[in-house]
Amino acid sequence: NQQQKGRCSLKTNEEKSRMLAFIAGLLSVMAFMLYNWKNLLGATHPNVSSWAVWAFITILNFTSYKKLTGDWVKSLLPTANAVMCILTALLALRTGSFRGLSGIDQLCLLIGIIAGLCWWLFKSKDFAETLVQIILEVAIVIGFIPTIVGAIHNPTSEPWMSWLLWTVSFGTQYFVVKLTWRGKLVDFLYPVNMFLFHCAVFVLALQ
Numbered sequence: 001n002q003q004q005k006g007r008c009s010l011k012t013n014e015e016k017s018r019m020l021a022f023i024a025g026l027l028s029v030m031a032f033m034l035y036n037w038k039n040l041l042g043a044t045h046p047n048v049s050s051w052a053v054w055a056f057i058t059i060l061n062f063t064s065y066k067k068l069t070g071d072w073v074k075s076l077l078p079t080a081n082a083v084m085c086i087l088t089a090l091l092a093l094r095t096g097s098f099r100g101l102s103g104i105d106q107l108c109l110l111i112g113i114i115a116g117l118c119w120w121l122f123k124s125k126d127f128a129e130t131l132v133q134i135i136l137e138v139a140i141v142i143g144f145i146p147t148i149v150g151a152i153h154n155p156t157s158e159p160w161m162s163w164l165l166w167t168v169s170f171g172t173q174y175f176v177v178k179l180t181w182r183g184k185l186v187d188f189l190y191p192v193n194m195f196l197f198h199c200a201v202f203v204l205a206l207q
Helices: 002-041 048-069 076-095 103-122 128-153 160-179 185-205
Strands: none
Touching: 002 076, 002 160, 048 076, 048 103, 048 128, 048 185, 076 160, 103 128, 128 185, 160 185
16 A cells, blocks of 8 residues: 555656646747847847857757656756757857857867767766766856856846746756656756756846
């Protein structure tokens, strides 16, 4: 009887996790759509080179996170973010401009390449996915620096609604992971890291 209750509880948590994962992904897609609206209107001119780097980083990130968690539900949000980053980069081809990579972009690209090499060299090792995930999260944090600095100097440069939706999306992702957590703390690194930095930009954009 106790085992049956345990199985029912696990099934309920998995159902809740799937529902929340869908909500998290939907919120993120909505945030990207709002964020890109300015591009479509020609109000902003993103750097195509920078977005190409971020598309590369997000592809590595969702691939690493999927292997790390072994769970497609937990991987739904990073997968959606990777797809939207690629679409944003393609959109930037139309509305943006080709400029040289900033020092931050170059550093993020270098870290991404290092993460890819680590995965290729150590993919047969148990710690490979954890190592790659940590390295990629460092790259993402570094990549936030220009956005945060820009929001400090000019809060209106960032659409606060997009950053609010992203913040709620990653907050929801935290509970997606928690509901079916298997004991690996690194599973929480992606949602917690992203929640904190997106929330920081959101707060700055409100100033």
